[in-house]
Amino acid sequence: MNLSALLAPGATLTSPAGAALALPPVTAAALYAAVGHDKAIMGLGGMPSDIGTLSLTTEWADDEGAIVTVFSVLRYRLDTRNDIDPVTRLCTTPTCLDESLGNTVLSRTCYNHLDALVPGLLPLAGDDIRPGDRETAAQDSRRMRLDDYEENVVTLLESEAQGSRNLLEHLRRASS
Structure with a gap:
């Protein structure tokens, strides 16, 4: 699945275990904006210029949210219950569920993975x-x-x- 597919009405994310999550438009738009912001701020020139074409993989999903990986690099936690701030940037270390310290390449890890x-x-x-x-x-x-x-x-x-x-x-x- 790519990012632009999430912006379509009725978009759903499916976890590897088969759980489906209907993604609200607010959450999808917030994820799209977060990826665009991260691409610009982190200087990820290796990514395609059209962020809508970036691949998205669902690591985990249930009826309240999901954890997704974009372009096999950037990880996000989506919270469908939170309309104010539905996207949290996660540590780039695989399987880590902690929030990243910052939004640059060097600070995109959590406290436990600073080393x-x-x-x-x-x-x-x-x-x-x-x-x-x-x-x-x-x-x-x-x-x-x-x-x-x-x-x-x-x-x-x-x-x-x-x-x-x-x-x-x-x-x-x-x-x-």
């Missing part, structure tokens, strides 16, 4: 790996992921603070 090695930190040839290289790469990977997560948090907090300042300024102008 996963970032591709490219180890030399490519096996004979180039010295004792301690794996441990050093794991430490560097964790540091990079935490730095990226910190940047995400700071950006979010600054954005919220600016929004509050704008609201206060608007209220001051309206009261004077």
